[in-house]
Amino acid sequence: MRIWQASQQTGKFSVSQAGLCELLASITDEDRTRLPEATLRLIRSEVDVLNCALFLLPATGQPWLLGHAEAAGMANSAPAWSAYVDKHYQRDIALQEVLRSRAATPALQATILLHQDADDIVDPAYRTIYNSTGTAQRFAIFRQLKGNNNLLIGIYRAATARAFSRADLNYLELLSACLSEAAVQRYRVMPPTLALSADKLNALQAQLETKLSKREYDLILYIARGMTLPAAAKAMGIQPASAITYRNRGFAKLNIRTQQELFSKLMEYPGNTPFLTNMAAYPVPQPAHPLA
Numbered sequence: 001m002r003i004w005q006a007s008q009q010t011g012k013f014s015v016s017q018a019g020l021c022e023l024l025a026s027i028t029d030e031d032r033t034r035l036p037e038a039t040l041r042l043i044r045s046e047v048d049v050l051n052c053a054l055f056l057l058p059a060t061g062q063p064w065l066l067g068h069a070e071a072a073g074m075a076n077s078a079p080a081w082s083a084y085v086d087k088h089y090q091r092d093i094a095l096q097e098v099l100r101s102r103a104a105t106p107a108l109q110a111t112i113l114l115h116q117d118a119d120d121i122v123d124p125a126y127r128t129i130y131n132s133t134g135t136a137q138r139f140a141i142f143r144q145l146k147g148n149n150n151l152l153i154g155i156y157r158a159a160t161a162r163a164f165s166r167a168d169l170n171y172l173e174l175l176s177a178c179l180s181e182a183a184v185q186r187y188r189v190m191p192p193t194l195a196l197s198a199d200k201l202n203a204l205q206a207q208l209e210t211k212l213s214k215r216e217y218d219l220i221l222y223i224a225r226g227m228t229l230p231a232a233a234k235a236m237g238i239q240p241a242s243a244i245t246y247r248n249r250g251f252a253k254l255n256i257r258t259q260q261e262l263f264s265k266l267m268e269y270p271g272n273t274p275f276l277t278n279m280a281a282y283p284v285p286q287p288a289h290p291l292a
Helices: 015-027 034-044 078-086 093-105 126-130 165-188 197-207 214-223 229-236 239-253 259-266
Strands: 002-005 051-057 064-070 109-118 135-144 148-158
Touching: 002 093, 015 034, 015 165, 034 051, 034 064, 034 078, 034 148, 034 165, 051 093, 064 078, 078 126, 078 229, 093 109, 093 135, 093 148, 109 165, 126 135, 135 165, 148 165, 197 214, 197 259, 214 229, 229 239
Parallel strands: none
Antiparallel strands: 002 109, 051 064, 051 148, 109 135, 135 148
16 A cells, blocks of 8 residues: 655656547536546546546545446446445545545645555455455545545556556556546536535434435435436435435425425525535645445
């Protein structure tokens, strides 16, 4: 396992111009899948990787999967991502080390890079997800945002491929500033509905003296952040029919019937909205598969 600060790049390096144009265009595209797909294609133009994922790491609470993409022919890895954001991120030693360092030096403006093998994972349950999905390595880009929020881009290598070479890692480091800045800009142009804080939903539950189940809670937050029901079901790794059931149960507990009513209710509560507060990122010097 290795953790290091990305160095400022002063020289030139070869990059797919078509891939770079697609990445830039994806930043403002209404389709939320475009950025991770463009990121994956740009990386794969030079380095063989299996999939990638983009995570928001709020100042408090669980990570949020903002998007993911798999190479052609790969099975949907949404269940693995759901497992990561539910619990395994807490067992991600590399990420937790970076977060501790970030908390100790909040003024530090840096892009941090992480590289780990499956063998570096000591937690058996977390390790099992890597093994069961055929993942051997992760390269990750940790980008700091103001307001103690962070972004993480996870890039995964298949067990069937040889380990990342020094040249692979060097290329990924060269791309890290570009990829992380694209992710930051995408985050900054998200529609306001995507920025609704979980604090608002918590406040609504408290006011109604009700309690959503974990599945109901997660699904309703996905809906509040602009996802369609099929997309939310895919992100959670559940069947669309199950998503309908969780939505209906959750809406009934909240005394609402439609998505618009949900938006209206949530907007009544001030809540702490970390996604909207201090959204500007630090300037650049600076999570498919399981895990970040």
